[in-house]
Amino acid sequence: MNNTKKEILRVAKKMFNEKGYNAVSVRDIAGEVGIGSGNLTYYFAKKEEIMETLLAESKSEYTVHISSLEAMDEFFMYLQQDVKENSFYYGSHTQLAQVSSVISDKQREMYEENSNVLKEGFLELCREGLIYKESYKGEYDRLIDSLLISITYWIPFCQMKGSIDVRSYRRQAWSVILPIMTKDGKVRLFKLLKK
Amino acid sequence: MNNTKKEILRVAKKMFNEKGYNAVSVRDIAGEVGIGSGNLTYYFAKKEEIMETLLAESKSEYTVHISSLEAMDEFFMYLQQDVKENSFYYGSHTQLAQVSSVISDKQREMYEENSNVLKEGFLELCREGLIYKESYKGEYDRLIDSLLISITYWIPFCQMKGSIDVRSYRRQAWSVILPIMTKDGKVRLFKLLKK
């Protein structure tokens, strides 16, 4: 990939991180890179293509099968890290859904993928006797939705709360799961979180 | 308040509800009202002032003290209704935070208010023996954050999921609380939800 193109992507990601997708214009980006805005258009015909390219590059290779409490904890830490590193995306999640269907499709895809990963994880933890069985049909699905809605909007939520140091998503996630954990599961979780 | 001004607000709210804040221009609104866009500027110097006024008007008079399971259920139904009626606001929550500090201050204020209402409610339900005591310091606060992050971003989340009929927030909220409910509390809740 061309050097200028790389530089555009680097600067755009930085600026989106800081100010959000909508608040950054293509002229702003071109100015920061030190090229004309028309030249930027040569590389990216539309503003949304910059975001789509950034998104494609950050494509996760984290295809995991949660097979233990530790694996689920790692998954939460991965999500937390993902949100932190790609705040250019998560910080503008709602806006981006309206910008391009490519992106909104990607969002749904990521939701379904993470939802499936967590569902398998819940079932595995249940088999291991670490969490209780569903007390009604669909309980796991709803708790998983709570976990995913939290991670998806974690950045704007923390910004809204005005919390100076963003409390970790990892702890937030476990807080939702803890109440359905067995005594055995709780013991193992506390040991894990203390480390 | 002036008749024209009222009409502007009515039309703007309707259009924001349908298409989202960003997708509606002041010209669109003026055109729908049947006045010139410059005339609209006479009433609202900036686009954000329209939203700020709408927000100030929709100021909830629902200052409640949750004193029972039924009251908390009513509160969830109120939140659900609020989100539905004011989708012009909740559907663009993230964007609006970046638009004006008046709005972002209001968002934080609403979060803190709802957070306090729920916190008192949790403590009351605990006193009544319907939910368990905190199993660690801060557990209630985290569950409440889960409830509030869900309601705040309920609309974009449901749109992302692509669920045709939006599952109710009321059920989602109780799903998070159910795991910390006592046997007594669960019995009363199920009776309540069956009605």
Next chain:
DNA sequence: GTCTATAAACCGATAGAC
């Protein structure tokens, strides 16, 4: 007070010279 008309500044995007 109420409204019209219009300018100013900015945006994403395009065309074409070099």
Next chain:
DNA sequence: GTCTATCGGTTTATAGAC
């Protein structure tokens, strides 16, 4: 590949008629 000039669109702001 890079640039300037420009289009049609937006929000914002002003000047002035009634």
